[in-house]
Amino acid sequence: MTTDETHETYTNPILDADWSDPDVVRVGDDFYLTASSFGRVPGLPLLHSRDLVNWTLVGHALERLEPAKEFTKPRHDCGVWAPALRYHDERFWIFWGDPDQGIFQINAPEIRGPWTRPHLLKEGKGLIDPCPLWDEETGEAYLVHAWAKSRSGVKNRLTGHRMHPDGTELLDEGKLIVDGDRIPGWFTLEGPKLYQHDGWFWIFAPAGGVETGWQGALRSRGFFGPYEEKVVLEQRDTEVNGPHQGGWVRTPSGEDWFVHFQQKGAYGRVVHLQPMSWGADGWPVLGDAGAPVAVHPKPDLPPQPAAAPATDDDFPGGRYGRQWQWTANPQDGWATHHSGDGLRLTCVRSADAHDLRKLPSVLTQRLPGTPSAVEVEVKLHSEEAGSRAGLAVLGDAFGWIGLQRGADGAVHLVHRFAEAVAEQERDADHPRLAPEGSVRLRIEIGAGARCRFFYDIGEGPHPSGPVFAATPWRWVGALLGLFALAPVGSGHAGAATFSHFRIDHL
Incomplete structure (x- = not known):
């Protein structure tokens, strides 16, 4: 089943299954996506597309969960939370938070690996949703993350760090850069994705809870703030509850798109694709003037055959496919x-x-x-x-x-x-x-x-x-x-x- 309706349009969701907390990156003409895998193994699924609509599963970045002794039995809601996928210095990088362990990082020269073993970048309880940024002009590197109240007693805030450019260590104790309690009406601020654009540091981050919330954008002239905020995607009169947490990507022709999830009960978090542009006030405009689209013209990319992550399996030679x-x-x-x-x-x-x-x-x-x-x-x-x-x-x-x-x-x-x-x-x-x-x-x-x-x-x-x-x-x-x-x-x-x-x- 694909959402490739015609040669001209696509229908959301583009991934109609539980590909939770998606993040996306473009390298050349190829787009790659990863998602939360929680306590399942192998973890960190890796999906590939040439048109942002048709995706195939090409592998996993995490062979086993670590520390291994913590995952000998199922911990269905634990493990790998909200990864960030980036490409820097001719390497792919994935950062994620384990709410019981801390912030991990792995990297690889190719999307199919070999991936390094998990490196614990910051130890602690409740450290979730990390995202790195390498400033190509200054050579500085940064990391932002959110907090899980269930482990730390803290939520609705984002913490920023300077990071060593090789991604091996953080260079400071961290600073509160966004306090959601100071933003009227905002709660459960989480899932930050960090970018630079037009002289600003940008954080795309949802708030309001996964089933009822909205997608926000925050900007500052300096990484450590102060940030101003705006709601850029919300349900309005659509059927897309709580449009939530995802990543911005730009095509080779300069089009901007935003990939995010929608919480759908037993089906998990399905993935939507929203058009994105920049308004006269310099803020991003997502979807149809801030509301999710159901059907929309495809990205301006070469036509691709309809595709979706595999489900069927004949188990040749007793081996199971990547979908398992x-x-x-x-x-x-x-x-x-x-x-x-x-x-x-x-x-x-x-x-x-x-x-x-x-x-x-x-x-x-x-x-x-x-x-x-x-x-x-x-x-x-x-x-x-x-x-x-x-x-x-x-x-x-x-x-x-x-x-x-x-x-x-x-x-x-x-x-x-x-x-x-x-x-x-x-x-x-x-x-x-x-x-x-x-x-x-x-x-x-x-x-x-x-x-x-x-x-x-x-x-x-x-x-x-x-x-x-x-x-x-x-x-x-x-x-x-x-x-x-x-x-x-x-x-x-x-x-x-x-x-x-x-x-x-x-």
Whole structure:
């Protein structure tokens, strides 16, 4: 599914799934985008486009979350928050905040790497949303960041630092450069992106909260202020609630564009593209005179074929595509390579097998933002009683459908769910025999992320259980997940094979 409506126009959102807190940069004729990945691994997705409308996923910049011991189990709302992507000194740079660790930085000579290991630039709690700036005229380097009240007790303010030009250290203790409490009506100022333009230092930063807020711009003749502010993008009478947090980019022909997100519940934070110009008063004008656009002429860039990040997967050689992420740092042996097609997942032993939210060995991808049907074939090879494998919709509440080996040795089709407040799953429908030990599973995702589950054990598709409404975590949208599990015990528990994973838009 793409938003490339015609050769002349595009429709928002340009990325209709949870690509949270996007930032964008242009290098030559190429545009690159990264986004928050929170506790999933690999982290820091890297997307590429030639026209700002059609994007493909080309890799990830972060192989594992560090410190590794902090991410052996899922921490769904933690980890990588709001990265900034920049190109300087012939290198790509990504800065991000881990709200429990501090501000990290990695860099690479090419977008596909190799990327350096994470370098902790500033240690501390609640340090989020960092963005660097290299002043090409003076040779000075700067960093701005926001604060998470949940960790630091502080929010609604931006702190600025001088930074060593090589990005390895900060050169001062930091200074409060914008105090949102002093701006009438502004609260939860965060997500700053730092630029220079027309003799000014610019900070593009949202405020007002992710679901109800607006996008602001602030400017000063000097990096450390004082800054003046203006609201430059807000919902008005559109359906785009809280247009929020993103990046400004300029095309080779001099057009300006702004990429930002919209919070959409279980679908997470979908990505919009807004036209941008500079008003007579020197302030940026985003969208349609400050309101988000739904349909708009494309950027003045060479036409590109329609494209979108991959979703389908045949798992050639047992390898999974770039669209998949584990819910924590993976261990060797969770997925095994082989000569054929199909994903072979080991039935990982866990005392938390009754609660998918606690399991690091769930392989996930983003929930599509448009009505869709998700299908996959599953075969359970494990002979151990209690082993199971299936397809899940995973959030603060979860539901899954799949196969489980019974105490009698038979394989059963099971469908289970857990509410957000529940500590253990329960049946959503009566178990039934799956005599061949395999099944074709289907989840139809309708409006409002309402999910209907189906199975086919060789007799045609049958519905299972009631409608399940997908839910997000606090910051992360709902996920699709594949898993294979076994009860606590010793020895190898066997495996399950997943094949022909498809997402078709309804």
